[in-house]
Amino acid sequence: MNEDKRQPNETASDRAARRRRQQKATDRVCVTAAALVITLVLLLGCVFSLTGQDKAYSENENRWLAGKPRLTFSSLADGKFMKDAETYFSDQFPLRDRLVRARTYIAIFCGQSERNDVYIGKKHFLFEKPAAYEEERMNATLGAIDGVSRRYPDVRSFIAVAPNASEILPELLPHNAPRQDQTAQIQKIYESLPEITSVDLCAAFKDAGHRDRLYYRTDHHWTTAGAELAFRKIAEIMGLDTRGSSYISYPVCSDFQGTLASSAGFFRAQDTISVIVPGAELKYTVNYTDEKITRPSVFDLSKLSQKNRYEVFFGGNFAQVRIETDADSERELLIVKDSYANCLVPMLLPYFKTVIMVDPRYYRGNFDQLMERETVTDMLWLYNANTLLTDTSIAARM
Amino acid sequence: MVFSSTVFLFIFLPAVTAAYYVIGHALTRRMTVKNGILLAASLVFYAWGEPVYIVLMAISILFNYFIGRDIDLARQEGNARRAKTAFIFAIVFNLALLGFFKYFGFLTENLNAWFHLNLRRFPLPLPIGISFYTFQILSYVIDLYHDRIRVQKDLLSFALYVTLFPQLIAGPIVKYRDVAEQLAHRKESLYRYSRGLTRFTVGLAKKLLLANTLGAVYSTVQAQGAAATGLLGAWTGIVCYTLQIYFDFSGYSDMAIGLGGMFGFRFNENFNYPYMAQNVTDFWRRWHISLSTWFKEYVYIPLGGNRCSKLMNVRNLMVVWLLTGLWHGAAWNFILWGVYYGVLLTAEKYLLGNALKKLPRPAAHALTLLAVAVGWVLFSAPTLTEAVSYLGSMCGFHGLLDASARYLFTTNLPVMLCGALAATTLWKKPLSRLSPRVVSRAKIVALPLLLILCVIFMISETYNPFLYFRF
Numbered sequence: 001m002n003e004d005k006r007q008p009n010e011t012a013s014d015r016a017a018r019r020r021r022q023q024k025a026t027d028r029v030c031v032t033a034a035a036l037v038i039t040l041v042l043l044l045g046c047v048f049s050l051t052g053q054d055k056a057y058s059e060n061e062n063r064w065l066a067g068k069p070r071l072t073f074s075s076l077a078d079g080k081f082m083k084d085a086e087t088y089f090s091d092q093f094p095l096r097d098r099l100v101r102a103r104t105y106i107a108i109f110c111g112q113s114e115r116n117d118v119y120i121g122k123k124h125f126l127f128e129k130p131a132a133y134e135e136e137r138m139n140a141t142l143g144a145i146d147g148v149s150r151r152y153p154d155v156r157s158f159i160a161v162a163p164n165a166s167e168i169l170p171e172l173l174p175h176n177a178p179r180q181d182q183t184a185q186i187q188k189i190y191e192s193l194p195e196i197t198s199v200d201l202c203a204a205f206k207d208a209g210h211r212d213r214l215y216y217r218t219d220h221h222w223t224t225a226g227a228e229l230a231f232r233k234i235a236e237i238m239g240l241d242t243r244g245s246s247y248i249s250y251p252v253c254s255d256f257q258g259t260l261a262s263s264a265g266f267f268r269a270q271d272t273i274s275v276i277v278p279g280a281e282l283k284y285t286v287n288y289t290d291e292k293i294t295r296p297s298v299f300d301l302s303k304l305s306q307k308n309r310y311e312v313f314f315g316g317n318f319a320q321v322r323i324e325t326d327a328d329s330e331r332e333l334l335i336v337k338d339s340y341a342n343c344l345v346p347m348l349l350p351y352f353k354t355v356i357m358v359d360p361r362y363y364r365g366n367f368d369q370l371m372e373r374e375t376v377t378d379m380l381w382l383y384n385a386n387t388l389l390t391d392t393s394i395a396a397r398m
Numbered sequence: 399m400v401f402s403s404t405v406f407l408f409i410f411l412p413a414v415t416a417a418y419y420v421i422g423h424a425l426t427r428r429m430t431v432k433n434g435i436l437l438a439a440s441l442v443f444y445a446w447g448e449p450v451y452i453v454l455m456a457i458s459i460l461f462n463y464f465i466g467r468d469i470d471l472a473r474q475e476g477n478a479r480r481a482k483t484a485f486i487f488a489i490v491f492n493l494a495l496l497g498f499f500k501y502f503g504f505l506t507e508n509l510n511a512w513f514h515l516n517l518r519r520f521p522l523p524l525p526i527g528i529s530f531y532t533f534q535i536l537s538y539v540i541d542l543y544h545d546r547i548r549v550q551k552d553l554l555s556f557a558l559y560v561t562l563f564p565q566l567i568a569g570p571i572v573k574y575r576d577v578a579e580q581l582a583h584r585k586e587s588l589y590r591y592s593r594g595l596t597r598f599t600v601g602l603a604k605k606l607l608l609a610n611t612l613g614a615v616y617s618t619v620q621a622q623g624a625a626a627t628g629l630l631g632a633w634t635g636i637v638c639y640t641l642q643i644y645f646d647f648s649g650y651s652d653m654a655i656g657l658g659g660m661f662g663f664r665f666n667e668n669f670n671y672p673y674m675a676q677n678v679t680d681f682w683r684r685w686h687i688s689l690s691t692w693f694k695e696y697v698y699i700p701l702g703g704n705r706c707s708k709l710m711n712v713r714n715l716m717v718v719w720l721l722t723g724l725w726h727g728a729a730w731n732f733i734l735w736g737v738y739y740g741v742l743l744t745a746e747k748y749l750l751g752n753a754l755k756k757l758p759r760p761a762a763h764a765l766t767l768l769a770v771a772v773g774w775v776l777f778s779a780p781t782l783t784e785a786v787s788y789l790g791s792m793c794g795f796h797g798l799l800d801a802s803a804r805y806l807f808t809t810n811l812p813v814m815l816c817g818a819l820a821a822t823t824l825w826k827k828p829l830s831r832l833s834p835r836v837v838s839r840a841k842i843v844a845l846p847l848l849l850i851l852c853v854i855f856m857i858s859e860t861y862n863p864f865l866y867f868r869f
Contacts (some may be wrong), residue, residue: 006575023834028589030838034845035592038599039415041849045408060861082399082446089404090860105860106851164522174809178802265861 015148028233048094059307060262103263113174115264121172125271127219128259130180131387131389140395141337142192149195154367159381160199161186165215167204176353182385199237216271219258224274227344241350256309259393279350298346313342319362338387399446401653414439433558443563451525452830463556470549485543496532504728527567538574547575555581564657568690570668575630586662594659601652603848606855609645612638615810624787632791642816673821676762678742716740722789
């Protein structure tokens with residue numbers, strides 16, 4: 001045994017007791033020190049919360065942040081003031097965006113591979129969780145689509161439902177991540193619409209050479225390459241003569257971090273957005289019907305300096321957009337669509353004298369009056385599977 | 399207000415602590431001032447969530463304060479009858495308040511369904527913490543009547559006892575006699591403050607880091623419905639819930655005990671590693687100790703406890719556990735959960751006790767955990783049929799693997815393992831190999847880091863990306 005030289009008279013139990021006392025004293029000092037550091041953190045949080053500059057808008061969350069709550073007797077009595085104060089302090093908390101990012105890294109460190117319903121896949125690829133096929137909702141949607149095609153039997157109707165990244169790139173999904181068989185879901189949709197000519201995009205996408213270039217890694221949309229592949233398939237089915245047309249894509253930005261990156265709080269990857277300019281000689285005007293604005297281009301390059309750069313295509317989603325071209329064609333195309341179409345439609349322009357885009361999520365007009373007014377020859381339903389599977393606006397509006 | 403919110407952590411707590419120690423401790427050095435500050439803070443804390451019910455609480459405080467004085471006066475005058483009348487009135491009044499706000503809706507709903515009546519329902523929200531503070535008040539009234547404590551003549555102290563914010567909304571249930579002395583005399587010190595604050599931090603971490611994370615897993619399983627859940631998914635779910643409810647509840651208790659300590663109070667422990675229990679009786683000695691001792695002292699023993707015939711003892715056990723179940727909420731699954739424990743504890747006492755003692759320790763431990771987990775199925779299910787169906791899933795009646803089971807299990811296994819270590823005494827083993835000095839020093843870094851992790855988790859819960867707007 002190791003004798004303590006300084007106190008030779010001390011017995012073993014005395015020594016143990018003395019050590020325990022010393023250890024206890026050390027522990028008291030350490031706990032006190034820890035508590036003082038914690039107190040300091042709380043005080044700093046308090047000072048910065050109260051004195052920090054308020055932010056009005058959160059780009060990552062795409063929403064307005066809460067401002068200072070208003071103190072009135074009624075807001076105090078019904079508790080609104082307290083709820084507003086809670087939201088205010090957490091919305092304006094110092095370093096909020098960084099804390100959210102840190103949370104995502106902690107989740108990944110702990111073996112989790114999703115945040116806010118976004119899968120964090122391999123190679124920094126992010127995926128929207130695929131939606132399930134809900135019979136009741138889909139019956140309503142498909143009934144509405146079928147109804148339109150039956151009301152206008154003279155109009156050639158087409159439907160193209162794009163699979164999402166999770167269907168085309170399953171090998172990049174997190175290990176074991178539950179997914180949906182979108183190929184089967186889309187097949188089921190097509191089979192429910194026997195009157196409408198369907199465009200099978202799943203097979204074309206699965207056979208493509210660079211499947212990982214068809215979708216953005218940080219956004220839930222397809223890339224221009226994905227849209228181009230879909231366009232060729234659609235053109236083939238619609239009988240458009242694309243021989244002799246050249247489709248050169250120009251990269252317009254290389255630091256795109258889309259909605260999935262924001263949702264997951266995961267900003268490791270950056271994407272490139274390219275645009276394909278419709279035929280060089282083609283002249284056209286883009287008319288935003290509700291907004292009563294006419295623009296000379298399908299691209300809104302000002303959006304490239306904003307957070308959601310996918311809006312470079314048509315400037316985002318609008319209820320109704322009407323494009324007049326000087327194309328040598330008598331056909332007039334109506335597209336009922338979601339945001340996937342925004343990137344594809346420019347490629348369709350050289351084949352139609354008029355293209356009208358309707359987004360049922362924002363459209364508040366009367367669809368049948370629109371059909372009466374226009375001389376539509378072709379109609380295309382263009383959606384991605386996740387949007388169509390969760391959509392309620394077609395059933396409500398069409 | 400809840401402890402795990404920015405307003406509490408960064409505004410309320412610093413403000414109250416500063417007021418208490420600067421005004422109460424340094425400037426005036428008077429207990430009345432300190433108690434006044436804590437009372438004001440507690441009222442703000444309570445009103446934050448439910449401003450209207452502050453009136454109910456005030457009525458409750460005033461009523462019980464005065465009836466306490468009356469019982470005391472009557473006894474001093476030797477008027478036993480008046481003391482008894484006042485006592486019974488007090489019990490009835492308190493239980494009636496609790497009954498009306500907590501159980502009236504449930505009662506009318508069932509009466510209407512059984513007898514095809516059309517009794518009027520009052521869809522009132524449950525006043526926060528009413529189950530806890532009513533039981534605290536009852537401990538005062540009952541002990542006072544039985545002459546176990548002296549009457550509280552200071553209204554401020556009595557109001558503070560009822561409303562004290564650390565344990566106001568989620569316990570522990572502090573008996574009056576345990577804090578009576580502390581309301582008038584308590585010693586604060588830097589070390590007590592420090593121990594309290596660090597204990598609070600540990601509790602906060604249990605709640606935010608473990609309980610909320612594990613709870614999200616169980617919610618996912620529950621959302622897909624028991625009929626669509628296979629064996630692995632069901633077990634993953636219930637293991638997560640078992641851990642969640644422990645960390646949630648014991649985390650709140652840690653926070654309450656810690657906060658009390660920061661202001662010089664000493665509350666009894668409420669949990670003692672319940673998942674280390676060797677049998678169900680042992681489990682209930684370790685789980686929500688303040689509630690089970692309350693029921694033991696104020697219901698079980700007055701009914702005769704075990705100093706009576708076997709039959710009466712079984713009745714007493716069943717009454718206590720029926721009430722325990724009902725205390726947790728006005729719904730059939732809580733009642734069933736209480737009865738389940740009544741039956742288990744009776745069986746352990748009279749039928750299986752000796753057989754269980756002969757089991758090897760790991761087997762007894764596993765059996766106890768199984769019984770507890772089955773209990774949590776009853777406790778957490780939205781309906782009784784769903785509970786039965788979930789038990790079926792745990793037996794594999796709905797298949798072995800559902801679509802998400804493997805994913806849920808593998809991606810949450812690390813969190814579940816962390817939880818299992820922290821919920822048992824296993825985490826202490828690797829630490830005992832280190833020198834105690836190193837462990838102490840590590841606290842200086844680890845505890846503040848734990849707080850920062852809590853803040854990260856708390857803030858990111860409020861991150862609401864809103865994407866479906868013209869995207």
